[in-house]
Amino acid sequence: MGAREQITLTDLPVLGTASVPAVSAPASGSVPRLADVEKDLILRALSFYKDDKEAAASALGISRRTIYRRLKEYGML
Numbered sequence: 001m002g003a004r005e006q007i008t009l010t011d012l013p014v015l016g017t018a019s020v021p022a023v024s025a026p027a028s029g030s031v032p033r034l035a036d037v038e039k040d041l042i043l044r045a046l047s048f049y050k051d052d053k054e055a056a057a058s059a060l061g062i063s064r065r066t067i068y069r070r071l072k073e074y075g076m077l
Contacts, residue, residue, distance in 0.1 A: 039074055042067060 045056035046067075057064045071077045 038070065042070055 041060065042056070045060050046053065049055040049059065053067050054064050057067045060067075068077065
């Protein structure tokens, strides 16, 4: 704990500047479907990792098998 009674922002460590990737909202302005957001995120990860499914799966916190299963569901395999 600090020497003062109150904790301020300057007392806290910087956790990073990573931001949540933007997801395009449907034209109607409503909230996108979870399946569409998941598909977009998987495709972005695959693009970022140059189609390395193992690396993309690891970065997303899912198994490689799940990536293959989702790509099959999206008609991309």
